[in-house]
Amino acid sequence: MKVFSFHGGIHPPENKKQSTRASVRQLPIPKTLVIPTQQHLGLAADPVVSVGDKVLKGQIIAEPVGRISASLHAPTSGTVTAIEEQPVPHASGLTAECIVIESDGLDQWIEHQAIDYKALERTALVNKIRQMGIAGMGGAGFPTDVKLNLGSDHIVTTLIINAAECEPYITADDMLMREHASEILEGIKIIQYLLEPTHTLIGIEDNKPNAIRALNEALADADIDLDLVVVPTKYPSGGERQLIQLLTGVEVPSGKIPADIGIVVQNVGTAQALHRAINHGEPLIQRIVTLTGEAVEHPGNFWTLIGTPFSDLLSAADLKPGALYRLVMGGPMMGVAAETDAVPVIKTTNCLIAATESEMPEAPAAQPCIRCGMCEQACPAQLLPQQLYWFAKGKEFEKAKNHNLFDCIECGACAYVCPSSIPLVQFYRFAKSEIRAEELEQRKADHARERFEARQARLEREAIEKAERRKARAAEAAKAQAERKKQAANEPIKDDSAALKTAAAVARTKLKKAEVALKNAQDKGLDGVDTLQTTVDKLKLAANEAEQALQKSSTTASSTSITPKGEATVAKPDLKALKQQVSIIRTKLKKAEAAEEIDDSAIEALKTRLEEASKAHTDADNALIEKAQGAGIDLKQLRIDVAMAKVAVTKIERAISKSDDETEQETLKTDLESAKSHYDQLESQLKPYE
Amino acid sequence: MSLIRMSSPHVTRSNTSSGVMQLVLLAMIPGILALTLFFGWGTLLQIAICLISGLVFEALALRLRGLPISRFLGDYSATVTALLLAVSIPPSAPVWIGIVGMFVAILFAKQVYGGIGNNPFNPAMVAYALLLVSFPVQMTSWNLPYVLSGSEGWSIPALSDSLSLIFAGSSQVMDAYTGATPLDILRNRDGFTTEEMWRSDQTLIEGAAAYHAVSAAWFMGGIYLIYKKVFTWHTPVSILVTLGLVSAIAYGVDPSNFVDPFNHLTLGATMLAAFFIATDPVSSATSNRGRIVFGIGIGLLIFIIRTWGNYPDAVAFSVLLMNLAAPMIDHYTQPRSYGHKRPRLGPKGE
Known part of the structure; x- marks a missing residue:
C-alpha cells in the first residue's frame, strides 16, 4: 500500500514504553461510580432511573435525547444513590449532571445475549448499537450509530480503522491490539456489514511493532478483507483528516465530513466495543485506560469501568505521595488537565497522565512573536498559525476566519514548536469561541424574531378560538338546561360517550403513527419532513378535538348525575407534580437551545414535550376550576384569598416579633388568632381543589 | 486536591x-x-x-x-x-x-x-x-x-x-x-569595458579573491542555519537564483557592460543579505510562497540598483523596499490550507 504524507507534523518524545511493560490489568470494582450523562458529542442522555433504584450490571440508566446522543448503562450492579451535579472530565472544569451508583460488589449482570447481526436489518442493527451506548472511543466520542447510519445518499468507498494512536504516552489502543486483535477484526466485520465499503484500511504508526504483529496474526486466521497500512510515526497522524490523507492521499474538503467523500473512520477501540456489544450483548461499560506519568510507581493499562473516579486508578498504579503536579486526561498534546482526582473515567478517557512538575513544568512566560514561521512548518492543516495568532490577539476575527481558522484542529503542533512559548492554541480557541458566540447570538436573534412572529399568529388564532369556544359553551349550557328539563320530565339521557371514545382512540392512533413516521424522517433527514409535520399537526388538532368532545360529554354526564359536592368521584390530578414536570422540561429545552451545536430535532421534541406537559398542567388546573365552579366557588379568587390570608398571618407574626410593647403584643396576638382562623378556613375550603 | x-x-x-x-x-x-x-x-x-x-x-x-x-x-x-x-x-x-x-x-x-x-x-x-x-x-x-x-x-x-x-x-x-570596492570599480568604468577593467585594475586582479572568501564564509553560516531549521531555504535560494539568472541573461547579452553572475553573487553583500538580512522573519513575508516572492523581489532590485542606480551596493535598499511590500505579498500568497481547493487571496481573503 502506498502511504502518502501530510504537511507539517512534529516528533515529540513518545514516552510510550513505560506503560506497555505489563499486560492490561483489570481494575477492582470501585465503591462508587460517577457516570456523567454527557460523555459524547450531542445532547446529554436522559436518566431513566431514580435515586434508590437497584440496578444490574449492563442495565440501561439513561436514554439518548435527540439524534446525536448515546445511552448509558450501569457499569456494575448496585444502587443509584444520587443524580446530581458532579465534577466531570471537561475542559471547562465545571460540574454536570451525573448518575452516582454505589456498587454492591456482586457485579451481577443483567440478562444479555449475543445477537446474530447478519439476521438483522440495517436499521434494527443500528438501533441495537444505539441502545448499547457505543460512542467513538478515540477522542471526540461521536455516537457510533449515527456514523454507521448514513442513509442512501452516502456511499462508503473506504472504511478506515484508526489505530495510529499518535499522541505521546497513550498506549491503550496499542495494548488492545496486542491482546484483542481478533475481537477488533470481529468488530470491523460488523462495521463492514453496515457500511459495505469497497475497501477497508487499518492505519497504524510504525512505533507499534507488537500490535502490528498481533493484527497480522489475527488477519491470517480471520476471513476478512482489509489492508493493514503502517504509517511513519509523526504527530498528528492519528487526526482523522490527517490519517485519511496519509492512507488515501485525499483531503476532506473544508467544512465537510469524511462521509461526504465516501470515507468513514472508526477507532480500533470502538470496533472492539462493537464486537462486545453485538456478539456478546455487553453494552459499553468499560474501556482500557493508560495510566502513566512519572508520578505513579507502576504505570500501565487497566480495564476500567466507566464512572471509576481517577483516584481509584491512581491508587491502583501506586501514586507517589506528593509527586502529582498535573493530571492530564488524554495525551500531552490535546489532553485536558483535571482539577481534581474525583473526576470519573468516561467513554473517551483513553489515558491519564499523572505528571510531576519536572515532567510537565509550567510553560515559561510567553515572549513576543518574532514570526519565525516554525509554527507554519509544523501545521498539519497548512495554515499560517503566526498570522492567526496576530488576528486573534488583535480580535480581528473576520480576518482570522478568512485565514481558515476553523480548519485548525487544535493539535498543538504550533505551540509545541513555538520558540517564544506562546500558547497559540488558546488564542485560536478564544477566537473560535468568540466567533461562535457571535454567530449564535445572530441565530438566537433570528430565532427570537421567528418566535415572536409565531406567537403573534398564535395569539390571534387563540383569540378567535376562544370566542368560538365561548359561543359553543353558551350553546352547550342552553342544551344542558334543556336536558335537565327533559330529565325532570323523567326522560332517559342519550349517552353518546362510547362513540366519542372510539373516535378519540382512533384519532390518537393515527397521530401516533404519523409521529413515528415524522421521527423516522427526521432521523434520516429524508425529504418531506415538512408535509409530515403538517400532517402530524393536523392530526394532533383532530385528536385534541376528539378528546375534548369526549371530556365534555363525560363532564356533562357527571355534572348531571353527581351532586355538586361529590368531589371524591373525580380522580385528583397531582397539580404540583405536573408543575414540576413543566419546569424540568423547560430547563432542558433552554439547555438544548443554549448548546453550541443546536440539534433542531431534539429541540423540537423537547418543545412538543413542553407543550404537552404544560397543557396537561393547564388542563388539570382548568378541570379543578370547573369543578370548583360546580360547587359555587371561584377557585382563582379563592387562591388569591388564601395567599393574602397567609401574607396577613406572616405580617402580624413579624410585627409581634418586632414589638416591645406588651399590650401591643397582646392585641397583635388576638389579631393573629383571628387571621389564622381566617386562613385555616379558607385553606380548608381550597384543600379539595389542590 | x-x-x-x-x-x-x-x-x-x-x-x-x-x-x-x-x-x-x-x-x-x-x-x-x-x-x-x-x-x-x-x-x-x-x-x-x-x-x-x-x-x-x-x-x-x-x-x-x-x-x-x-x-x-x-x-x-x-x-x-x-x-x-x-x-x-x-x-x-x-x-x-x-x-x-x-x-x-x-x-x-x-x-x-x-x-x-x-x-x-x-x-x-x-x-x-x-x-x-x-x-x-x-x-x-x-x-x-x-x-x-x-x-x-x-x-x-x-x-x-x-x-x-x-x-x-x-x-x-x-x-x-x-x-573603491570591486563593485564600485566595475560600475564606474570611465568608458572601459568590464573585460578591460578585470585586466587592468589592481583591486579586481588581486583583491577579488578576498571578497569571494568572505561571501563563502557567509554562505557556510547560512547553510548551517537552514540545516538547524532557523529559517527555510525559500528566501535565500530565491534571491540567489533570481540575481544569478537575471545577471546571467544580461551578461550573456552584453558581457562588456554587465557584471557576470558569479561576481554578482560573491563580490558584494549578496550572501550576507540572502542568508542573514532578508531572512529576518519579522520584516519578511510570512508564508513559504510569500518568501519566494519576497526573495525574487530582492534579487531583482539588487541587480537593478547595482546596474543602473547611484549606489555601489544595493542590498539595504532592496531589502527595505521588499519589507515595504511584505504585507501585500502576504495577502496574495496564503498557502492552500488542508481541505481547500485554492488558497484564499487578497486583502479580504477571497
Missing part, C-alpha cells in the same frame, strides 16, 4: 527565541573571521562599538517603556542587529557612525514600533540606509583587502592603525587603507 489546570499542549519543545538568535550569532562567526582576516581589526572594533551602544540604547528604550530589561536584553535580538550593522559598515568608519547607526536601528526602527517582533523594517538596514544617505563619504570608504594595503605584502593591518582610523579619523592612514 487541587491540581494545576492548564490548557493543552502540556509539553513543548525546549527551544527559545534567544536560542534562535544565539544560533544566528554562531553562524555569523565564519563571516566575521573572514572579514577580520582580509580587512583587518576594524570589523571587530566596529562590532564592539555597535554592540555596546546597541545594548545601551536597547536598555534605555526598555526602561522608558517600563519593560523588564534583563528579560528582553536576554533575547539577543539587539545583539544580532548590532552585529549585522557592524559587518555592513566599512571597517574603518569613524566611531560615531556605528553609534548613530545603532541609535537609529534600536530606537527608531525597532522600539518605536513596539520592540521585538513588531518592526516592519529590518532595523540594521534602516540604520545602514540612513547612514549611507547622510554620510556617503564615510560609508563608501571601504578598506582595501590586506593583500593590497600592506606595504610589506601579506600582513594584516596593525591594530593601532585600525584604532587611529576609527577613533581619530586620521585621513592619512585612511588613504593608505581604503579605496
Whole structure:
C-alpha cells in the first residue's frame, strides 16, 4: 500500500514504553461510580432511573435525547444513590449532571445475549448499537450509530480503522491490539456489514511493532478483507483528516465530513466495543485506560469501568505521595488537565497522565512573536498559525476566519514548536469561541424574531378560538338546561360517550403513527419532513378535538348525575407534580437551545414535550376550576384569598416579633388568632381543589 | 486536591527565541573571521562599538517603556542587529557612525514600533540606509583587502592603525587603507569595458579573491542555519537564483557592460543579505510562497540598483523596499490550507 504524507507534523518524545511493560490489568470494582450523562458529542442522555433504584450490571440508566446522543448503562450492579451535579472530565472544569451508583460488589449482570447481526436489518442493527451506548472511543466520542447510519445518499468507498494512536504516552489502543486483535477484526466485520465499503484500511504508526504483529496474526486466521497500512510515526497522524490523507492521499474538503467523500473512520477501540456489544450483548461499560506519568510507581493499562473516579486508578498504579503536579486526561498534546482526582473515567478517557512538575513544568512566560514561521512548518492543516495568532490577539476575527481558522484542529503542533512559548492554541480557541458566540447570538436573534412572529399568529388564532369556544359553551349550557328539563320530565339521557371514545382512540392512533413516521424522517433527514409535520399537526388538532368532545360529554354526564359536592368521584390530578414536570422540561429545552451545536430535532421534541406537559398542567388546573365552579366557588379568587390570608398571618407574626410593647403584643396576638382562623378556613375550603 | 489546570499542549519543545538568535550569532562567526582576516581589526572594533551602544540604547528604550530589561536584553535580538550593522559598515568608519547607526536601528526602527517582533523594517538596514544617505563619504570608504594595503605584502593591518582610523579619523592612514570596492570599480568604468577593467585594475586582479572568501564564509553560516531549521531555504535560494539568472541573461547579452553572475553573487553583500538580512522573519513575508516572492523581489532590485542606480551596493535598499511590500505579498500568497481547493487571496481573503 502506498502511504502518502501530510504537511507539517512534529516528533515529540513518545514516552510510550513505560506503560506497555505489563499486560492490561483489570481494575477492582470501585465503591462508587460517577457516570456523567454527557460523555459524547450531542445532547446529554436522559436518566431513566431514580435515586434508590437497584440496578444490574449492563442495565440501561439513561436514554439518548435527540439524534446525536448515546445511552448509558450501569457499569456494575448496585444502587443509584444520587443524580446530581458532579465534577466531570471537561475542559471547562465545571460540574454536570451525573448518575452516582454505589456498587454492591456482586457485579451481577443483567440478562444479555449475543445477537446474530447478519439476521438483522440495517436499521434494527443500528438501533441495537444505539441502545448499547457505543460512542467513538478515540477522542471526540461521536455516537457510533449515527456514523454507521448514513442513509442512501452516502456511499462508503473506504472504511478506515484508526489505530495510529499518535499522541505521546497513550498506549491503550496499542495494548488492545496486542491482546484483542481478533475481537477488533470481529468488530470491523460488523462495521463492514453496515457500511459495505469497497475497501477497508487499518492505519497504524510504525512505533507499534507488537500490535502490528498481533493484527497480522489475527488477519491470517480471520476471513476478512482489509489492508493493514503502517504509517511513519509523526504527530498528528492519528487526526482523522490527517490519517485519511496519509492512507488515501485525499483531503476532506473544508467544512465537510469524511462521509461526504465516501470515507468513514472508526477507532480500533470502538470496533472492539462493537464486537462486545453485538456478539456478546455487553453494552459499553468499560474501556482500557493508560495510566502513566512519572508520578505513579507502576504505570500501565487497566480495564476500567466507566464512572471509576481517577483516584481509584491512581491508587491502583501506586501514586507517589506528593509527586502529582498535573493530571492530564488524554495525551500531552490535546489532553485536558483535571482539577481534581474525583473526576470519573468516561467513554473517551483513553489515558491519564499523572505528571510531576519536572515532567510537565509550567510553560515559561510567553515572549513576543518574532514570526519565525516554525509554527507554519509544523501545521498539519497548512495554515499560517503566526498570522492567526496576530488576528486573534488583535480580535480581528473576520480576518482570522478568512485565514481558515476553523480548519485548525487544535493539535498543538504550533505551540509545541513555538520558540517564544506562546500558547497559540488558546488564542485560536478564544477566537473560535468568540466567533461562535457571535454567530449564535445572530441565530438566537433570528430565532427570537421567528418566535415572536409565531406567537403573534398564535395569539390571534387563540383569540378567535376562544370566542368560538365561548359561543359553543353558551350553546352547550342552553342544551344542558334543556336536558335537565327533559330529565325532570323523567326522560332517559342519550349517552353518546362510547362513540366519542372510539373516535378519540382512533384519532390518537393515527397521530401516533404519523409521529413515528415524522421521527423516522427526521432521523434520516429524508425529504418531506415538512408535509409530515403538517400532517402530524393536523392530526394532533383532530385528536385534541376528539378528546375534548369526549371530556365534555363525560363532564356533562357527571355534572348531571353527581351532586355538586361529590368531589371524591373525580380522580385528583397531582397539580404540583405536573408543575414540576413543566419546569424540568423547560430547563432542558433552554439547555438544548443554549448548546453550541443546536440539534433542531431534539429541540423540537423537547418543545412538543413542553407543550404537552404544560397543557396537561393547564388542563388539570382548568378541570379543578370547573369543578370548583360546580360547587359555587371561584377557585382563582379563592387562591388569591388564601395567599393574602397567609401574607396577613406572616405580617402580624413579624410585627409581634418586632414589638416591645406588651399590650401591643397582646392585641397583635388576638389579631393573629383571628387571621389564622381566617386562613385555616379558607385553606380548608381550597384543600379539595389542590 | 487541587491540581494545576492548564490548557493543552502540556509539553513543548525546549527551544527559545534567544536560542534562535544565539544560533544566528554562531553562524555569523565564519563571516566575521573572514572579514577580520582580509580587512583587518576594524570589523571587530566596529562590532564592539555597535554592540555596546546597541545594548545601551536597547536598555534605555526598555526602561522608558517600563519593560523588564534583563528579560528582553536576554533575547539577543539587539545583539544580532548590532552585529549585522557592524559587518555592513566599512571597517574603518569613524566611531560615531556605528553609534548613530545603532541609535537609529534600536530606537527608531525597532522600539518605536513596539520592540521585538513588531518592526516592519529590518532595523540594521534602516540604520545602514540612513547612514549611507547622510554620510556617503564615510560609508563608501571601504578598506582595501590586506593583500593590497600592506606595504610589506601579506600582513594584516596593525591594530593601532585600525584604532587611529576609527577613533581619530586620521585621513592619512585612511588613504593608505581604503579605496573603491570591486563593485564600485566595475560600475564606474570611465568608458572601459568590464573585460578591460578585470585586466587592468589592481583591486579586481588581486583583491577579488578576498571578497569571494568572505561571501563563502557567509554562505557556510547560512547553510548551517537552514540545516538547524532557523529559517527555510525559500528566501535565500530565491534571491540567489533570481540575481544569478537575471545577471546571467544580461551578461550573456552584453558581457562588456554587465557584471557576470558569479561576481554578482560573491563580490558584494549578496550572501550576507540572502542568508542573514532578508531572512529576518519579522520584516519578511510570512508564508513559504510569500518568501519566494519576497526573495525574487530582492534579487531583482539588487541587480537593478547595482546596474543602473547611484549606489555601489544595493542590498539595504532592496531589502527595505521588499519589507515595504511584505504585507501585500502576504495577502496574495496564503498557502492552500488542508481541505481547500485554492488558497484564499487578497486583502479580504477571497
